[in-house]
Amino acid sequence: MKYFPGILLMIALTGCKFDSNSDSNKSITVKATGITKPVLLSESISNTTHEITRDGNIVIKLPDGQKMYHLEILKTNQQSCGLDLQLALTCSEGVCDTRYEPVCGKEPLAGVQCVTTPCPTDRYKTYGNVCEADIANAWFALSGECGGLDELATFHIEPAQIVDLAVISILVEPYQLKSKSIEDDTLTLLFEVAGGCGTHEFSLYVDSDFNESAPPQANYTIGYQNQDDCEAMVEIEKQFDLAPIKENFRRLFPNETGNQTVNLGELGNYVFSID
Secondary structure, eight states, X not given: OOEETTEEOOOEEEEEOOOSSOSSSOEEEEEEESOSSOEEEEETTTTEEEEEOSSEEEEEEOOTTOOEEEEEEEEOSSEEEEEOTTOEEEEEEOOOOOOOOOEEEEEEOTTOOOXXXXXXXXXXXXXXXXXXHHHTTOEEEEESOOGGGTTOEEOXXXXXXXXXXTTOOOOBOOOEEEEEEEXXXXXXXXXXXXXXXSEEEEEEEEESSOBSSSSOBOOEEEEEEEEOOOOEEEXXXXXXXXXXXXXXXXXXXXXXXXEEEEEOGGGOEEEEEEO
């Protein structure tokens, strides 16, 4: 799971199962509890969705030959849900208080059907507090209102998280960065890690204060958790949405317009435009 202090974010889970007898009829079992409204899961490798409507063991069949799976919660219908590494899906009715301590998050758009790919399937949205973001299963982007990002439709890519790096603790296990590129608002990273049959969770944390330089420089940390017991060396590609960095730039330099650049050190320069 990915957590920001006080907020449960969009969950991505990757794993694999092996059948020594055959590659056919493979399946994974989700153990659901607390389901009061339908929960929609996505298995991204086979590009399928699965609606969970009851408690108990839910068997999801995989296509013939598929050994890896990637499950993700897409929609919870106003429940607070979590999916752990043992595929236990646990939900509860969420009731949030009325305090206004806004956060900006990124959530899936309900009911979006793509005719061509890629297409915008997510949006940035301001939530009244972290509880409301939790209920929506939103990825955390930055504290406060979304500002220029509010209601922006975008791709289903985890956002960079704008945080105070001096006050948070981030788990970073060993990895090797093989390549990196930035195109528009998307950072693409290729990692080499030990594994082959389990989960690998990467997150990009960018400091909320930029260094005074020309162009401004943003310090960052790549959080990485390896839940994979296999020891082969594998390559994993991960993308991040850099749009929250643009919004943070607006906050730090409110009088700047036009083309701007933020240097991300080893990751390269993020070039964007502000109206």
